[in-house]
Amino acid sequence: MINKFLLETVIYLIEIIKYLMTLLVGKNLLKSISDEPVKKEYRKLQVDDQPIFDVPEKLNYKLLIAEYEFKHGKEFAPVKPRKNKALAPKDVICPKCGAPHTYLYDNNGGRGQYLCKVCDTTFNPKNYYQKSIVLRCPHCSKTLERIKARKDFYVYKCKNDNCSFYQNNLKSMTKSEKQDFKKNPGKFKVRYIFRDFTFDFKPLSKESPVKSMVSFPTILIPFTP
Ligand SMILES: [Zn+2]
Ligand SMILES: [Zn+2]
Structure with a gap:
């Protein structure tokens, strides 16, 4: 036994x-x-x-912003509060491109999901890697x-x-x-x-x-x- x-x-x-x-x-x-x-x-x-384990590709928000500004000839502005979209808390960072909270929206009213304006990724910091690993x-x-x-x-x-x-x-x-x-x-x-x-x-x-x-x-x- x-x-x-x-x-x-x-x-x-x-x-x-x-x-x-x-x-x-x-x-x-x-x-x-x-x-x-x-x-x-x-x-x-x-x-x-x-x-x-297929780990998701990492991007660099600084390069993405520079690329955008070069292509469009105008500044890439940080996020502003919109009707149904508040700003993300200060400690949240985009897990895909590293963008700080100034480029992130709160996507579902404080329930943990955010939207990155730079790389257009929707994420929950708690389970982003778990969910995105194939x-x-x-x-x-x-x-x-x-x-x-x-x-x-x-x-x-x-x-x-x-x-x-x-x-x-x-x-x-x-x-x-x-x-x-x-x-x-x-x-x-x-x-x-x-x-x-x-x-x-x-x-x-x-x-x-x-x-x-x-x-x-x-x-x-x-x-x-
Ligand atoms: Zn097989
Ligand atoms: Zn991002």
Whole structure:
């Protein structure tokens, strides 16, 4: 029982480390253990490659303004309060071009959404990066589809039929596995899947007075050896 729990914990920690490394360096540093098809009982214990994170392009508001002024031969004016648009608070900066609040409108009456006059981006500073990062399959580069939302994580799946991960898994099945797969497709993990954890890591630390809301066995479904 203890061994099982330790194994699940180690695999869970590997997933977190890989996720954090990907966020830090922007690419996967660890190779996948195997691309073989995995039966459902074991699939929660398989550690996949990390997806490709497409980070949004960064612009420079000073260059954009200079470009505008050169093209139109007139000054690019800061924002003025309009009928339904107030100005953004002083500490808000456009996450895409870095424009200060003097170029930003409050776009929804103080509820956290702003509009940048320089690069025309609508954003909420709290979730701009989360929303604008596109996840791609590490095997075929196609955009992953979000298929499930759980309490602490989202599940993304590559639905590309020509994906090498999917094709290789199909090819490496035995005859009886193929027949089984036709009848029970949910029993095999053949497509690339990524779980994106959304919970706060802080409660997991020993010092924190708040106990973790996450229990490992709920994320890693127990398997029967
Ligand atoms: Zn901007
Ligand atoms: Zn793919």
